Amino acid sequence: xxxxxxxxxxxxxxxxxxxxxxxxxxxxxxxxxxxxxxxxxxxxxxxxxxxxxxxxxxxxxxxxxxxxxxxxxxxxxxxxxxxxxxxxxxxxxxxxxxxxxxxxxxxxxxxxxxxxxxxxxxxxxxxxxxxxxxxxxxxxxxxxxxxxxxxxxxxxxxxxxxxxxxxxxxxxxxxxxxxxxxxxxxxxxxxxxxxxxxxxxxxxxxxxxxxxxxxxxxxxxxxxxxxxxxxxxxxxxxxxxxxxxxxxxxxxxxxxxxxxxxxxxxxxxxxxxxxxxxxxxxxxxxxxxxxxxxxxxxxxxxxxxxxxxxxxxxxxxxxxxxxxxxxxxxxxxxxxxxxxxxxxxxxxxxxxxxxxxxxxxxxxxxxxxxxxxxxxxxxxxxxxxxxxxxxxxxxxxxxxxxxxxxxxxxxxxxxxxxxxxxxxxxxxxxxxxxxxxxxxxxxxxxxxxxxxxxxxxxxxxxxxxxxxxxxxxxxxxxxxxxxxxxxxxxxxxxxxxxxxxxxxxxxxxxxxxxxxxxxxxxxxxxxxxxxxxxxxxxxxxxxxxxxxxxxxxxxxxxxxxxxxxxxxxxxxxxxxxxxxxxxxxxxxxxxxxxxxxxxxxxxxxxxxxxxxxxxxxxxxxxxxxxxxxxxxxxxxxxxxxxxxxxxxxxxxxxxxxxxxxxxxxxxxxxxxxxxxxxxxxxxxxxxxxxxxxxxxxxxxxxxxxxxxxxxxxxxxxxxxxxxxxxxxx
Amino acid sequence: xxxxxxxxxxxxxxxxxxxxxxxxxxxxxxxxxxxxxxxxxxxxxxxxxxxxxxxxxxxxxxxxx
Numbered sequence: 001x002x003x004x005x006x007x008x009x010x011x012x013x014x015x016x017x018x019x020x021x022x023x024x025x026x027x028x029x030x031x032x033x034x035x036x037x038x039x040x041x042x043x044x045x046x047x048x049x050x051x052x053x054x055x056x057x058x059x060x061x062x063x064x065x066x067x068x069x070x071x072x073x074x075x076x077x078x079x080x081x082x083x084x085x086x087x088x089x090x091x092x093x094x095x096x097x098x099x100x101x102x103x104x105x106x107x108x109x110x111x112x113x114x115x116x117x118x119x120x121x122x123x124x125x126x127x128x129x130x131x132x133x134x135x136x137x138x139x140x141x142x143x144x145x146x147x148x149x150x151x152x153x154x155x156x157x158x159x160x161x162x163x164x165x166x167x168x169x170x171x172x173x174x175x176x177x178x179x180x181x182x183x184x185x186x187x188x189x190x191x192x193x194x195x196x197x198x199x200x201x202x203x204x205x206x207x208x209x210x211x212x213x214x215x216x217x218x219x220x221x222x223x224x225x226x227x228x229x230x231x232x233x234x235x236x237x238x239x240x241x242x243x244x245x246x247x248x249x250x251x252x253x254x255x256x257x258x259x260x261x262x263x264x265x266x267x268x269x270x271x272x273x274x275x276x277x278x279x280x281x282x283x284x285x286x287x288x289x290x291x292x293x294x295x296x297x298x299x300x301x302x303x304x305x306x307x308x309x310x311x312x313x314x315x316x317x318x319x320x321x322x323x324x325x326x327x328x329x330x331x332x333x334x335x336x337x338x339x340x341x342x343x344x345x346x347x348x349x350x351x352x353x354x355x356x357x358x359x360x361x362x363x364x365x366x367x368x369x370x371x372x373x374x375x376x377x378x379x380x381x382x383x384x385x386x387x388x389x390x391x392x393x394x395x396x397x398x399x400x401x402x403x404x405x406x407x408x409x410x411x412x413x414x415x416x417x418x419x420x421x422x423x424x425x426x427x428x429x430x431x432x433x434x435x436x437x438x439x440x441x442x443x444x445x446x447x448x449x450x451x452x453x454x455x456x457x458x459x460x461x462x463x464x465x466x467x468x469x470x471x472x473x474x475x476x477x478x479x480x481x482x483x484x485x486x487x488x489x490x491x492x493x494x495x496x497x498x499x500x501x502x503x504x505x506x507x508x509x510x511x512x513x514x515x516x517x518x519x520x521x522x523x524x525x526x527x528x529x530x531x532x533x534x535x536x537x538x539x540x541x542x543x544x545x546x547x548x549x550x551x552x553x554x555x556x557x558x559x560x561x562x563x564x565x566x567x568x569x570x571x572x573x574x575x576x577x578x579x580x581x582x583x584x585x586x587x588x589x590x591x592x593x594x595x596x597x598x599x600x601x602x603x604x605x606x607x608x609x610x611x612x613x614x615x616x617x618x619x620x621x622x623x624x625x626x627x628x629x630x631x632x633x634x635x636x637x638x639x640x641x642x643x644x645x646x647x648x649x650x651x652x653x654x655x656x657x658x659x660x661x662x663x664x665x666x667x668x669x670x671x672x673x674x675x676x677x678x679x680x681x682x683x684x685x686x687x688x689x690x691x692x693x694x695x696x697x698x699x700x701x702x703x704x705x706x707x708x709x710x711x712x713x714x715x716x717x718x719x720x721x722x723x724x725x726x727x728x729x
Numbered sequence: 730x731x732x733x734x735x736x737x738x739x740x741x742x743x744x745x746x747x748x749x750x751x752x753x754x755x756x757x758x759x760x761x762x763x764x765x766x767x768x769x770x771x772x773x774x775x776x777x778x779x780x781x782x783x784x785x786x787x788x789x790x791x792x793x794x
Contacts (some may be wrong), residue, residue, distance in 0.1 A: 089778040164774040233775050243772035244759045251755050277744075476778065501763065508767060528747060 010477045015088045017473040019101040021375050023081040024368065024461075026109055030073025031364070032458055033116075035451050037066040042447050044642065045609070046440040048632075051642035056120035058642045060568025064131040065119040070356065071129060071219060073112045078364040079223035080104070080147070083170045085371060086230040087154060090164045092478040096153030100146050107143040111136055122566035123193050126601045127208050129215050130184045134195040137185045144181065148174050155515040159479050162513050165246045169226030171515060172254050172522040176218040179526070183534075184211035190663045191656055194562075198667060201596030202269055202544045205604050206262065206537050210530065213261035220356065222254070224363045228296050228320060231367045235312045241298035245291055247512075252288035254522060256281050259529035263334035266343060267578040268604060269593040274533055275336070281529070282334030289327030296320040311386040315366030318394060322358025326351065341412040344574060344608040346436070346443075350404025357397045357450055365389070365457060372464050376471050381463035385456045392453035399446030407439035416582045424585050429611040434638045487514065547594035549726040552669045553718065555657050555683035556690075560715025562660070563708050564603070567644060574605030575614040575719065588615040588720065595723055598669050610641060615720035622690060623697035625713045626704075647709040657683050690714055 043050040044059045051058045088095060095101050114136045118124075124131040132140070151174060155167065184207060186198040199207050233240050240246055262270060262278025297320055300307065307313045329351050333342045342348060373380050380386060414432040417425035426432055487510065494506035510517060537544075553561060564570070577583050579590040591614050596602055605612075620628075624635065629647050632639040661679045665671040675682075684705075690713055691705030704710060759768075 086775075090774055092778070160774060160777075162771045162774060164771065166775075230775055233772075239769075239772040239776070243768040244764070247759050247768070248755060252752065255751060504761065504763075505767075508764075512771075525751075532744065 009480060011480050012475055013092065013094060013478045014473050014475045016084070016095040016098060016101055017375060017471070019095065019098075019105055020081055020085045020371075021471060022105045023077050023084065024371060024375060026105070027074060027077040027081055027364065027368065028458055028461055030069060030077055030112060031361075032454060034066060034069030034074050035447075035454055037062055037069055039444070039447050039451055041066055042440070042444040045640065046437070046444050048640045048642055053643050053645060055122070055567075055644075055646050058567070058644075060571055060642075061120050061122050061566075063568060063571050064124060064128075065116060067129055068115050068119070068131060069112070071215070072108075072115065074364070075220055075223075075356075075360050076108070078227075078360075078367070079170075079173070079219070080108070081371070082227045082230070082367050083151065083223065085375075086166055086227075087151065087170065090167060090230070091155060091158030091160050092476075093154055093157045093159055093481075096150050096157060100150040100153075104143060104146050104150060107139065107146065111139050111143060114139070118193070122568075124565060124568070125187065125195060125197070126565040126570065126603075127184065127197060127204075127211075128571075128606060129212050130181075130208070133193050134185070134187050134189055135192065137181070137187070140181060141178075141185075144174075144178055148178065152515060152519070156484070157481065158484075158515075159481050161482070161509075163515055163518060164229075165240075165243065165250060166226040166230040167515070168247075168250050168518060168522075169222045169229065171519050172250070172526075173218045173222045173226070175519050175523050176214065176222075176254070176258075176526050179523070179530075180211050180214050180218065183207060188663050188666055190659050194656065194660075196660075196663055196667065197601035199602075200598060200600045200667070200669075201602050202271075202593040203537055204600070204602040205265055205268065206270060206274065206534065208602065209264040210258075210261040210534065213264060214258055214526075216355070217254075217257040217260075220360050221257070224319075224323075224360055225249070225253075225292055227363055227367050228292070228316070228323075231312075231363075231370055232296055232299050232316050232320070235310065235316055235366070235370055236300055236303060236306060238299060238303065241295050241301065245295045249288050249292040249295060251525065253285075253292065255525050255528070256285045256288060258526045259533065260285055260334065262533065263339065264343075264606065265604075266334075266336050266339040267580070268576050269591050269596070271537065271593075274537060277533060279334050279336055279339075283331045286327060286331040290324060293320055293324035293327070296323075311383055311390055312366050312370045314387070314390045315362045315369065318390070319359050319362035319366060322354055322362065322397070326355035326359055329354065340578075340580065341416075342408060344606070345408035345412045346404040346439070347408025347412070348607065350401040350408060353404070354397065354401045357393070357400065361450075362393065365393075368457070368461065372461055374474075376465055376468035378464060378468040381460050381467060385460045389453040389456045389460070392456070393450050396446045396449030396451075396453065399449060400443055401446075403439040403442035403446060407436040407443075410439075411436050415586070416580070418582060418585070424582060427586070428636075429586070429608075430636045430638045433609070433640055437640070484514075487517065490514075544593040544597060546597060547592065547723065547726060550595055550597065550722040552598045552664065552671055554686055554714070555661060555679040556686040556711050556714045557718045558660055558664070558715075559652060559654070559657060559683065560711035560713070561603075563647065563712045564715055565601075567647075569613075570603050570605045572605075572607065572609035572641075574608050574612045576604040577612055577614050583612070587612045589723070592723070595720075598664070600664065600667055600669070610639075613716065613719055617717045617719040617721040618724075621697050622693045622713050622717065623700070625716055626694055626698065626700060626709060629709055629712065647712060648704070648707060650708050651706055652687075652708045652711050654680065654683065686714060687711070 041059055041063050055061065084095060115132055118133060119131065123133050125133055187195040188198055189195045197204055229240055229246055259281035260278055262274045263282045266275050297317065300317065307317050332338055333351060369380065369386050411432045414426045414435060419425055490506060490510050494503055494510065497503045497506055512518065577587045577589065577591045628635045629644040631643050632641040658676055658679045661671050661676050665676060687705045687710045690710045691702050694700035694704055695702055
């Protein structure tokens with residue numbers, strides 16, 4: 001798509017803006033859908049009736065739809081839009097392949113559609129932000145490889161010798177997300193839409209939060225920093241404040257970020273050394289993050305009046321400000337003593353949303369408002385609407401995060417409060433839920449404000465597109481392509497240099513002008529923290545000592561556990577008692593690593609909208625659980641838990657029981673061959689026993705024995721009971 | 730590899746060496762003499778996309794570190 005101009009040393013090049021426009025609209029559409037689902041789940045938390053007793057829209061099933069929708073739908077499409085637009089221009093080359101661009105676009109959208117179809121049905125891998133089942137995970141891998149080939153292929157065809165820092169951030173994101181996705185996805189399939197994590201318990205938890213935290217880093221941070229380094233200079237029409245600082249920012253951020261994951265597991269059964277590493281590196285992360293923020297903001301030094309007039313700069317500058325706030329709050333929350341309060345509460349939700357709504361959302365909308373007129377060759381339909389969007393969004397974020405701060409801290413302090421006699425001041429968990437319910441409405445209001453701004457943006461972009469003639473891809477005059485030097489030749493030349501300056505300049509070329517060298521160095525940089533944290537946890541047995549009394553689940557309990565995962569119970573209930581007085585009084589002795597060795601995947605959870613369940617087995621009669629699932633208000637009038645009445649009527653799918661036990665056996669869970677063969681018989685026998693107890697306790701008809709509720713009750717009644725059988729030490 | 734046979738205290742030492750080596754090396758490299766000229770040139774890449782369409786760039790005071 002390039003034609004030489006006679007005798008000028010230049011050639012005419014047409015960028016592939018078609019795919020940029022496609023990703024632009026995908027960002028807008030999935031942003032709208034993902035945030036709309038966010039509004040729905042916020043409503044469900046504020047008022048349980050909004051769940052309407054419909055399984056497909058119940059909180060536990062559609063919360064992953066919200067998170068995956070905004071992460072993979074909104075944020076990733078924004079990344080692709082910005083990366084494809086800016087990289088073509090920064091390297092003065094058309095995208096490597098039009099075919100790969102289209103496969104990337106349509107493949108990615110198909111993946112998100114699959115997510116939207118599977119999550120409401122409860123088809124989930126059961127690990128936060130990695131819930132998609134294995135065929136979709138494989139599709140992600142294929143499409144990501146397509147993206148990587150298309151992107152790095154473009155870099156190899158560049159006409160600009162140097163690699164601008166935005167491309168560093170994009171490249172590191174591509175390579176690291178690939179590594180994260182592959183390791184997190186290690187699975188063993190049971191059927192076409194069911195698989196188990198290959199890791200279990202403590203190891204699974206560490207892998208999960210190594211993945212989960214670094215998904216925040218390399219999907220929600222580094223691509224958007226790449227955008228910051230491109231769009232702020234472009235919108236402000238001045239170069240970045242300090243290019244050198246941007247390089248320090250890049251290397252130190254990717255080096256430090258990868259270590260910080262274990263701060264999600266403070267005071268859990270994760271080995272203490274890993275927790276300490278997570279905390280220390282999280283605090284250190286503050287420095288590169290603020291270095292980047294300052295670099296972005298100081299770009300506007302002496303030109304702040306532009307922010308007053310320009311809605312694009314309003315979004316971009318506020319995004320960077322929220323980046324600074326979120327990256328201050330994050331390290332603060334990673335300090336163990338602060339985390340003791342913040343973890344499992346809505347404070348974390350507030351923190352996440354100051355980053356996603358403020359940083360990711362505003363950076364994206366700033367970039368989209370900048371791009372829309374350029375992609376369609378007309379003025380934006382309404383500057384006024386864009387400015388209104390900005391103010392609605394800003395106020396919405398503030399209302400959202402303030403409500404979550406108050407809710408989180410209030411609940412944590414109530415849960416920890418004890419009387420002078422040493423008893424719990426609020427012994428019933430639901431007392432703390434009732435206290436924070438008004439803030440759930442306040443959060444909903446904040447979310448609605450933000451979402452109404454997004455609606456304005458959708459209309460504004462639509463009208464802009466409609467007012468434009470048929471869009472034409474941009475054509476520019478660029479220098480003719482050069483043949484990049486080979487690394488071996490460069491190295492040889494470096495050794496031939498006569499003075500130090502020559503050597504340093506050559507080294508600069510090798511280190512900072514070669515995309516593949518840069519990418520390999522970035523991969524090595526992220527590997528250090530990953531290997532130091534993951535390898536000892538997997539290979540040093542002392543980290544996860546086995547407990548003799550902890551045995552594998554029975555076939556019926558395993559089926560019940562899969563229902564627990566299907567309904568997303570782990571999104572509101574933890575199974576991890578921390579070593580705090582109030583938790584001891586409320587739940588029992590602290591959890592130990594050996595308790596969850598047979599949990600593929602682990603079920604420690606990350607949020608307590610309801611109480612911890614690690615020791616719930618035997619705490620209540622079977623009938624209590626039956627009535628609780630039928631209507632939680634029958635048990636606890638102030639409960640906000642949805643009804644799960646379909647569990648009482650839906651027949652348990654028993655077709656995979658044997659295959660599940662076999663899969664677990666393959667993963668090292670100590671089931672014998674006989675356990676596999678007799679799985680169906682043992683399952684039915686235990687189901688009949690539970691049904692008999694239910695009949696005895698509440699005259700529940702015996703037909704319940706083949707229903708899902710029986711399996712779930714069996715599972716819940718097992719939790720925490722093994723440890724009680726342990727011989728006193 | 731077992732718990733008994735492994736001296737875990739080796740990890741913090743390796744970590745410290747890696748950490749300081751990485752950051753000191755990075756700072757020395759980025760803030761080397763005569764590096765500024767190269768980096769200033771690179772910071773202008775976004776404004777060199779289509780020279781004929783590029784408006785004049787705002788002059789900003791050069792007081793960066």
